Amino acid sequence: MLKQFLIFLLLSSFTFAMEIKNDPLFQELYKDRANNKKVTLMIYSATSCPQCAYMKEKVFKEPKVAAYLKKHFLILQKNVQKDELPDGFDYFGIPTIFFVDKDGLEQGKFVGSSRAEPFLQELKNISKKMK
Amino acid sequence: MKNILYILLLSTLLFAYEHKDIERLLDDDICNNCDFSDANLSGLDLSVCEMQNSNFRGANLSNTNLFMSDLKGSDFTEANLKKAMLWKANLSFSNLTRVQAQGVNLKGTKLKNSTIVDANLSNSTAWKANFSDAIIENTDFTNSELGDAKFQNNDLRSSNISGAILWKTHFKKSKLSQEQCSYAKKEEAILNNTTCQKKKRSK
Numbered sequence: 102m103l104k105q106f107l108i109f110l111l112l113s114s115f116t117f118a119m120e121i122k123n124d125p126l127f128q129e130l131y132k133d134r135a136n137n138k139k140v141t142l143m144i145y146s147a148t149s150c151p152q153c154a155y156m157k158e159k160v161f162k163e164p165k166v167a168a169y170l171k172k173h174f175l176i177l178q179k180n181v182q183k184d185e186l187p188d189g190f191d192y193f194g195i196p197t198i199f200f201v202d203k204d205g206l207e208q209g210k211f212v213g214s215s216r217a218e219p220f221l222q223e224l225k226n227i228s229k230k231m232k
Numbered sequence: 233m234k235n236i237l238y239i240l241l242l243s244t245l246l247f248a249y250e251h252k253d254i255e256r257l258l259d260d261d262i263c264n265n266c267d268f269s270d271a272n273l274s275g276l277d278l279s280v281c282e283m284q285n286s287n288f289r290g291a292n293l294s295n296t297n298l299f300m301s302d303l304k305g306s307d308f309t310e311a312n313l314k315k316a317m318l319w320k321a322n323l324s325f326s327n328l329t330r331v332q333a334q335g336v337n338l339k340g341t342k343l344k345n346s347t348i349v350d351a352n353l354s355n356s357t358a359w360k361a362n363f364s365d366a367i368i369e370n371t372d373f374t375n376s377e378l379g380d381a382k383f384q385n386n387d388l389r390s391s392n393i394s395g396a397i398l399w400k401t402h403f404k405k406s407k408l409s410q411e412q413c414s415y416a417k418k419e420e421a422i423l424n425n426t427t428c429q430k431k432k433r434s435k
Contacts, residue, residue: 151380152359155399214377
């Protein structure tokens with residue numbers, strides 16, 4: 102019974118979502134034409150998730166990662182308790198990090214946490230893939 | 233279809249455990265005090281099941297989904313738990329002696345008063361796991377994610393925590409080696425009434 106309820110909860114979280122291209126926050130990121138070559142890093146997280154906090158407070162702020170993010174990425178934060186994921190995006194567990202191009206297409210996904218160095222490599226791989 | 237799958241599964245299993253216990257579990261999601269010793273339960277979805285005080289000695293639980301399952305007081309001696317999903321499961325008072333659990337997911341898992349001896353938990357994800365009052369000896373936590381996990385009344389001196397993420401990990405009334413203490417502080421762990429002593433020799 103509980104299993105069915107959990108599945109229902111998961112499915113219900115996918116309803117009423119809109120396309121990311123219609124998301125005002127996403128549109129705002131690409132208002133500046135200079136950002137057109139940048140990739141959006143959309144992190145789906147929760148306030149009560151220590152793993153999410155580690156990524157945001159520790160890994161994203163590590164000097165090399167921070168510099169690389171600033172140069173190549175735009176950050177979009179979504180909260181699992183407040184925000185629906187846009188149409189076509191799904192997740193199992195948080196944090197989930199989606200890499201999205203300016204046309205709103207998912208180009209990659211990173212689930213969970215990692216140390217700064219392997220995460221930086223992940224960012225470099227995504228940047229390389231999208232060139 | 234479901235019945236055919238059950239028959240196939242049952243026919244491939246060894247005979248150390250009770251067949252009726254597997255049937256009971258798959259039918260009702262409840263099987264307390266059951267015998268799954270040496271059973272091959274690899275890859276099965278056993279999430280949100282109740283299996284307290286059960287025998288999993290030597291069982292293959294690799295890649296098994298045990299999300300939110302209640303396994304309190306169960307015996308996992310020499311079980312294979314590689315990449316098993318034990319997110320928010322209850323493993324309090326359980327025996328994890330000599331388990332092979334590389335890459336296991338222990339996020340938010342209750343491990344209070346468990347026995348973790350000669351176990352391999354390397355590369356595991358154990359954010360917010362609770363290890364309070366567990367007996368931990370000679371266990372490999374190398375490169376594991378132990379952020380925000382709780383260690384209380386534990387002696388970790390004979391275990392290996394090198395490379396582990398210890399961000400905001402709570403060590404209370406515990407014993408660490410001097411080397412482990414330096415590493416934990418560098419990792420921004422929170423040490424409270426925890427002593428930094430000489431390394432305990434592993435048996």
